Amino acid sequence: MDITKLTLIEIRNKIASGCFSASEVVKATLENIEKNKDLNALITIDYDGAIESARKADSRLSCGEAPLLNGVPVVVKDNISTKGLPTTCASKILDGYEPFYDATVVKRLKSAGAIIIGKSNMDEFAMGSTSEKSAYGAVKNPFNKNLVAGGSSGGSACAVAAGLVSGALGSDTGGSVRQPSAFCGVVGLKPTYSAVSRYGLIAYASSLDQIGPITKTVKDNALILSVIAGKDEMDATSAQIETDYTSYDRSVKSKTIGIVKQFWEQIKDEKISLAVENAARLLEKKGAKIKEVSLPSFNLSLPSYYAISCAEAASNLARYDGICYGKRIERKDYESEIIATRSTLFGDEVKRRIMFGNYLLGGSGRELFERANCARRLIKGEMDAIFSGCDLILGPTTPTTAFERGKLGALNANSNEDIFTAFVSLAGLPAISVPFGKNANGLPIGIQLVGRAFEEKTLYKASELIEKEMRS
């Protein structure tokens, strides 16, 4: 039974109609995962749990119950807490850590009948854009195994692209859902900050993190978002919003779409520039108005993003000392022990960002941190100005397509990978990456659409048109 090419909605419907059972789907999924072990997309596979959940899904059906995602296997990124199932953040320091509770998004997926079949591989503590910086080895791009899958949600994007599952959750702080989705040719959404509960998401940068769905199609994406989004009493920052994203029409008539003029010089692959132009033309044909807009502080966005995220990360990661959970390196006293544990068990990139973050929060670097916050407010202001005259912003998701593993040097911060995604996170706005063509080497290109706060439906509208064009 080949389910690798089916969409999430197709699998859900076929289970509901009795075409096949949830147990058969799970069996096929586990076989596919096994066959594609070398992609290294997953850190943990819950064999027993998945089989048991499938049995429950099938029995629900026989009772006439059909929750929204009944019987559909999905994976969630390994920084999302799953009760009783190891949650490692791809780090040695959390080796063996099994949370005592489910993240809210996991609870909601389970209530909808979905089957959490595994935890996906990632960059350690979500710090990276290649999914190479993992204590469990790098994730490989399904299009070409010598290339990176993108990061930090590389495992989730790879699993969907390779057809191992039809839906996955990733987390996005500066582009970590959108960029791997672009590299792997799948659809990835970063919701508006506060639209999806962060309770249970192991924090990297609290004012930037959002959990987002990664799927093969736009419709699948909207379905998952409808299940996981919405007010959560356990997350004080979560918003009280309407959460039915599936009811949108497919029209961009009379919508204005802006293209930021500062984008063009950052694109390093001419096929990507072409894809953006083609997408603009396509949307124009469908009735949208295209115009050029300016984001003068665009070049401040990466430094501001890195400063703020590293500062918050330095605080968020200070608790990992192996004493109550995870791995512990024993020494004679408290201070020596936490130094040994953290120095040995954190990867280099994580340590780098923590040090940089503490420098920014402490005495000497504090002024820089405050400037980064100013830059953030500036960017938000400029975005608001753009959106007073536009409904969407169109651009590339990444400056290049997937590149060779091992290429990115030690100082990740120097790379420009997040140039098109970070500024969106700083402003707290929603954005989607949708595949649109391939480059000269046959590698997927992702187009990004950015919207106003809580207007994910507008994103879905426009990206479905792009998706439809791709299919024809």
Add this chain to the structure above:
Amino acid sequence: MTNGYIAAIGIEVHCELDTKSKLFCACENSFGKEPNTRCCPVCIGAPGAMPTLNENAVELAVKAGLALNCKINKVSRFVRKNYCYPDLPKAWQITQDDQPLCYGGALEYEHNGEKKSVRINRIQLEEDAGKLVHDGKISKIDYNRCGVPLIEIVTEPDMSSPEEAVAFLTELKSVLRYSGVSKVKMQEGNLRFDVNISVSKSEKRGTRTETKNLNSFKSVLAACSYEINRQIEEMEKGRKIELETRRFDESLGEGFSMREKETAEDYRFFIEPDLLPLIVTDEEVKKIKRSLPVLRAQRVEKYIEGFNLDKSDANRITDSVKLSDLFDETVALGANPKATANIILGEITRLSKVDGVGELEPKITPLQLYGALSLVSSGEISITAMQQKLLPLLWGNESVAPKAVAKEKGLIQISNPDEIEKIVLTVIKENASVFDEYTSGNERVFPYLVGLVMKASKGKANPQLVNEILKKQLDGRS
């Protein structure tokens, strides 16, 4: 002060709020439970857990601010105070810094007959840390206390002696108790103090040191005295006082330096991104102000001016909120203030003490007490019978009425003068020789005759009336 040195003492008071749950989660806020049984992912700092604010804690913090004459900040913010220590599971404490909930208040108190005042710089809402228990070479962590709501009350250095500091803290403790903000049980660690002390020969304040984690008035007194003397000694030797953090060992009676006092940057404060700004509306403040009970100082004043109680009685009654409440409510029903005061300070206090430790808990309702006092004032029972027989029967039995119990237990006195006269006449007749003794001038037998009448009435005759009627009869016949 010795040698012309003036001391300046400021105190940071950490006070645990009397809420049902912790500040950022629904775990029970309670003391003395089995270690690590009042915890959840939030208060143990599990990866991915997030705080949600307990509104009741905010209410109590505002109450404290109002009771201490502070202004309430309509918008205040929570910050992360980042540092590593085993009793702090998130590696940061959620607290307040630049924008605290309350600021700019003052508390008056009395010391050596003088009225004094201490300015309150601010009150901030924050969470408590866990408790470290040292067991030989191993240290263990109990997270039950982690996340318990605290207010930190920061004073200006307005106290100039250890005795003043204790007098201030005594008044503060009473205000916190009376306003319902905290149970202020010292033995459960509800109140902890850090004292900031400096000495100087001039108006310009000297360098201060901070002595942390004092948990009784006794230790505050000792620590302040020790540190003031130490600083004076140092300065006399020509040495500079270092800005430092110290601890005080009560058993040794000595203070020790802990480390160079950290500068603000070490805590790397930044606004807590997982919480929204704390907003308190004018309406909410007004509502909380209305719910503020009358505080001790005002009650004492009322008892002295309004009810003519003497000062020491007024102070003794208000030593306990519950006794003071009982007094207020009983008098409000119409009881005589002096009689109420007497019985409360007497038998009620005695019965309360027998029952428990710590705060006195009277187990009688105002209505019952009023009833009992009315029976005495109407002459239906004697005061002794009320104290010794009736009160113990009402104690702990909310639903029983005093009159019914008195009747049932035969405590009702004979107060009908005719009935008493009958008994008196009978006793006189039956004890003619004693009667003769009296009439021949031996007045000392009078009490014996009274005793005979009481015995004849089985103790039920109203003793006052017996005295009157017997005297009348005896004098009438002599």
